Amino acid sequence: MNVTGWTPDGRVLVSTDNLSTLPNDQLAAIDPKTRRFSMFPLAQASEGDYDAATKTLFFTRLAFQGSHTKRYEGGTAQGVWKYADGSPEAVNLTKDYKGTSKTPMVWNGRVYFLSDRDGAMNLWSMNPSGGGLKQHTKHAGWDIQSAAMDGGRVVYQLGADLHLLDVTKGEDKTLPIALASDFEGTRERWQKNPMAYLTSFRASPSGKRIVLTARGQVFVAPVEAGRFVEVGRKPGVRYRGALLAPGDKEPVYALSDETGETEWWRLPSNGVGAPEQITSGSKVLNTVGQISPDGKWLAYANKDQELMLVNTESKAAKKIASSPVGNIEDFSWSPDSKWIAYNLPVEPFSRINLYSVASGVSTPVTSERSDSYNPAWSPDGKWLYFVSDRTFRTAVSSPWGPRQPEPFFDRQGKIY
Numbered sequence: 001m002n003v004t005g006w007t008p009d010g011r012v013l014v015s016t017d018n019l020s021t022l023p024n025d026q027l028a029a030i031d032p033k034t035r036r037f038s039m040f041p042l043a044q045a046s047e048g049d050y051d052a053a054t055k056t057l058f059f060t061r062l063a064f065q066g067s068h069t070k071r072y073e074g075g076t077a078q079g080v081w082k083y084a085d086g087s088p089e090a091v092n093l094t095k096d097y098k099g100t101s102k103t104p105m106v107w108n109g110r111v112y113f114l115s116d117r118d119g120a121m122n123l124w125s126m127n128p129s130g131g132g133l134k135q136h137t138k139h140a141g142w143d144i145q146s147a148a149m150d151g152g153r154v155v156y157q158l159g160a161d162l163h164l165l166d167v168t169k170g171e172d173k174t175l176p177i178a179l180a181s182d183f184e185g186t187r188e189r190w191q192k193n194p195m196a197y198l199t200s201f202r203a204s205p206s207g208k209r210i211v212l213t214a215r216g217q218v219f220v221a222p223v224e225a226g227r228f229v230e231v232g233r234k235p236g237v238r239y240r241g242a243l244l245a246p247g248d249k250e251p252v253y254a255l256s257d258e259t260g261e262t263e264w265w266r267l268p269s270n271g272v273g274a275p276e277q278i279t280s281g282s283k284v285l286n287t288v289g290q291i292s293p294d295g296k297w298l299a300y301a302n303k304d305q306e307l308m309l310v311n312t313e314s315k316a317a318k319k320i321a322s323s324p325v326g327n328i329e330d331f332s333w334s335p336d337s338k339w340i341a342y343n344l345p346v347e348p349f350s351r352i353n354l355y356s357v358a359s360g361v362s363t364p365v366t367s368e369r370s371d372s373y374n375p376a377w378s379p380d381g382k383w384l385y386f387v388s389d390r391t392f393r394t395a396v397s398s399p400w401g402p403r404q405p406e407p408f409f410d411r412q413g414k415i416y
Helices: none
Strands: 002-006 012-016 026-030 037-039 048-051 056-060 080-084 101-107 110-115 122-126 144-150 153-158 161-166 171-174 198-203 209-214 217-222 229-231 239-244 252-256 263-267 286-291 297-302 306-311 317-322 331-333 339-344 351-356 362-364 372-377 384-389 413-415
Touching (some): 048 101, 080 101, 110 144, 122 144, 198 239, 209 239, 297 331, 339 372
Antiparallel strands (some): 012 026, 048 056, 056 080, 101 110, 161 171, 198 209, 209 217, 252 263, 331 339, 339 351, 351 362
16 A cells, blocks of 8 residues: 545545455555545556545556656556546546656646656646646756646656656756764774775786775775875765786776776876876776787777777777677786787687787687687697686486486686
């Protein structure tokens, strides 16, 4: 049972399915003094508002169907109906629109309601016969989630805010709501186990330092004695997936949300100097990356299931591979920086491919008859190692028996 409003004579208007023989909501009025329960003679009725002057109930037949799909026009889309006391049947007032019309509210001879007929859920009104349609709000982003009316004023939720609309004056304003708090969660406090917040770590090519990413911050630590440095200390910016590049100063490359998208940036590993943006124009989340051994290239993956390559000096980026199946996050640079070995997810089995930086051509180097992954180069760059699922020795000795077990391959992967 849900409370939907009040009748003008002080009864509580509720929707309930307690007395329905079908899984439908019905509207009833409850007198809070006598607790008398009066049902409206409607087989389906969910939200409603009663107009005492015309003795008419304005209601939606169907309850919210559970989907927040934009511009839903399915069979359970809500519409606004009216039922006058003593009438033989109810009348559909919004049959001209196949989408959603809901939350009827009656005031001053008009019926106000929410509808997404302009592409977003906004406040509209019509006369009691369904004509004279008028739009009162024109929000194009967030949908109005709920609304309530009193004396020509409508309060409604939009995103995380509450708005108050004066229908007569046409004034719409955001209500300034301030919540008092001690803000205990924002206070500085000592972390006894900071490694619990570690999200990634990488060793430098020289093996002398490591870079740590924790809680959106990047730190460079020496393996032996030296200075512990926090890099990229700009407030309000979070970093992820930091790695150290080769070179005398071993700069740090990390994903940053400074522009509003996750882009790759270069930061000085000693913490002195301004960060420099390397990639730009990203529309989806960028994920893992690897710097070439000569420090001239950065290969990285994104959530469009693409493998990208960017020159760290010219900052020119290009797509070198894409997959229709999954993300390309399993790749490795050759020691001479001329090749990228990557696992390409395809159907039916993933394959190892080699991409030539010079020619821009990818060549598959493993069979399409079994999954191959985790490519790794030998130190001299002459051999490519990988794991492949090519061992089909079942742990089930026989398919015979009362339960007829299927084969179980528990050790398919081996290094090749």
